Amino acid sequence: MNGSHQKSPNLNAYIESFHSIIERECYQRHVFECFEEAYYWIDDFMDFYNNRRYHGSLKYLSPSGYHQLFMEEGPVEERAVSL
Known part of the structure; x- marks a missing residue:
């Protein structure tokens, strides 16, 4: 088993919330021209999310x-x- 049960959306609430946050606070604020640029902004956001948010x-x-x-x-x- 992969840790997520089929047909149990409540078990995925935390990751769904995270996906919504990273979409709103990172992906919608930046236009990525290349992989390196995307990596930079996502890494920066993850540092903020884990250490300052x-x-x-x-x-x-x-x-x-x-x-x-x-x-x-x-x-x-x-x-x-x-x-």
């Missing part, structure tokens, strides 16, 4: 920030967000 589903931390906090403190509890 805040995710509501990760308690408003970046994925790397959430991972670091998880490794230091264990499971991250729900917390209030101060603006």
Whole structure:
């Protein structure tokens, strides 16, 4: 089994959400003239997505920030967000 079940769209929600985000925030903002240019912008976006973009589903931390906090403190509890 490949980790995704047939006829179970709920199991694909996270990747579908990611595809929507990368489409909106990267692909629609750039015109790629060649593979190297596409690689540059997608790599730049992935760095932003993983290290600087805040995710509501990760308690408003970046994925790397959430991972670091998880490794230091264990499971991250729900917390209030101060603006």
